[in-house]
Amino acid sequence: MSLEDSATVVTGASSGIGEATAHEFASRGARVALAARSEDRLDAIAADLEEEYDAETLVVPTDVRDEAAVAELIDAVVDTFGGLDVLVNNAGLGRGGEVADLSTGDYRAMMDTNVDGVFFATRAALPQLAASDGNLIFVGSFAGQYPRPGNPVYAATKWWVRGFAHSVEGQVGSDGVGVTVVNPTEVRTEFGSDDGDAFAERFDPGEVSEPEEIADAIGFAAAQDHSTVHEIDVYRRDKFDGW
Numbered sequence: 001m002s003l004e005d006s007a008t009v010v011t012g013a014s015s016g017i018g019e020a021t022a023h024e025f026a027s028r029g030a031r032v033a034l035a036a037r038s039e040d041r042l043d044a045i046a047a048d049l050e051e052e053y054d055a056e057t058l059v060v061p062t063d064v065r066d067e068a069a070v071a072e073l074i075d076a077v078v079d080t081f082g083g084l085d086v087l088v089n090n091a092g093l094g095r096g097g098e099v100a101d102l103s104t105g106d107y108r109a110m111m112d113t114n115v116d117g118v119f120f121a122t123r124a125a126l127p128q129l130a131a132s133d134g135n136l137i138f139v140g141s142f143a144g145q146y147p148r149p150g151n152p153v154y155a156a157t158k159w160w161v162r163g164f165a166h167s168v169e170g171q172v173g174s175d176g177v178g179v180t181v182v183n184p185t186e187v188r189t190e191f192g193s194d195d196g197d198a199f200a201e202r203f204d205p206g207e208v209s210e211p212e213e214i215a216d217a218i219g220f221a222a223a224q225d226h227s228t229v230h231e232i233d234v235y236r237r238d239k240f241d242g243w
Contacts (some may be wrong), residue, residue, distance in 0.1 A: 004029035007081035007132075008222065009073065011064055011121060012091030014041040017139060017184070017218075021088055021210035023048075024219040026055035033077045035062040036091065045090035056081075064091045064117030074124040084128035086222045087202035089118045089161075090139040096151040107153055114157035118164065126172060135222050138165040139214070140183040142235060169228065178228040180221035184214045185235040209234055 008025050011016040014036035025032050026049040034042045039061040046057040058080050062073045076084055077084055093113040095106040122136065129136055143151070144158030162181050169179035186209065221229040 001220075001225060003086075003219065006030040006085040006222070007033075007077060007083050008086040008088070009018065009077050009121075009125070010090055011034060011035045011082065011117070012089045012139075013045065014038045017214045018090045019045055020215035021090065021218050023052075024212070025086075025217040025222070026057070026140055028219060028223070029053075029055075030086070031056040031058075031081050033058040033060055033061050033073070033081070034100050035064070035073050037061060037063050051135065052056075052242040063177045064118040064121060065112040067116075067120050070117070071115040071124045074121075074128065078128055082172070083132050084125060085132045085134040086122060086137065087129065087134075088137045088139065088218060088222070089121055089174040091121075092139065092141075092157075094151060094154040096154070099152055102153060110153055110157050114154070115160050118161055122164075122168065126168075129177045130172065130175040133178075133223070133225070135178040135180065135224060136165075136168070136172075137218055137221050138162070138179075138181045139218070140165070140181045142183055142185040142233070143232075144181075145183060156225075166230075169230070173228065178221070178224050180229045181231045182214060182217050183231065183233045184209055185239055209236060 001105040010018050010021050013022050013034035016177050022032050022034055032055055032199050034046055036042055044058045046059050049055040060073045060076050062069050073136045095110055118141055134188045138161055143155040144162040148155035165179055165181045217232045217234050
């Protein structure tokens with residue numbers, strides 16, 4: 001199970017789980033395309049990967065909500081790397097609050113990013129992944145498995161991601177494509193900053209999962225060459241204390 005010389009794409013690669021996944025892939029010899037809206041941040045991460053691992057990188061500023069931009073992302077990766085072996089659908093957006101108070105703008109932003117963006121990337125990548133017997137990985141959430149009263153719309157988008165991923169798995173498995181959903185709970189990242197303190201500020205090191213732990217699970221799934229890792233849940237050990 002090797003990622004050596006694999007052509008990989010990580011969406012939402014400018015921070016958190018996406019950035020950690022880019023490091024995980026590069027450390028294992030993969031060629032890494034980094035996609036997100038922040039070009040400056042992507043350039044800095046790409047420079048780190050090249051310096052630390054002598055990795056081949058490609059920076060493609062991309063808003064996953066833009067159908068044409070996502071298609072151009074996959075085309076750019078194929079043109080540069082000669083194909084595609086792994087897509088990580090990591091880009092996501094969360095907004096909390098009571099449904100009665102949630103603005104239409106916040107609702108649309110979550111749906112456009114977490115649903116449409118995942119669909120656009122998956123659709124564009126599937127022909128290439130079928131050609132390479134590659135792996136398609138979705139970053140889901142515990143919110144896609146259990147009720148999440150604090151942010152029901154975000155939870156609904158992650159239920160969609162999980163249902164979509166497993167249904168796609170049934171459709172493309174015979175084409176040689178592996179499909180995995182990785183479900184974290186709280187991770188010490190910038191996630192949550194739009195509603196207050198980011199998780200990186202709310203939790204001390206060791207209290208919840210680190211981005212590198214999620215990236216390690218993603219790397220394990222991405223390196224499979226004939227089997228599918230159906231689903232991986234990653235959460236702190238006391239998650240169910242008191243349930």
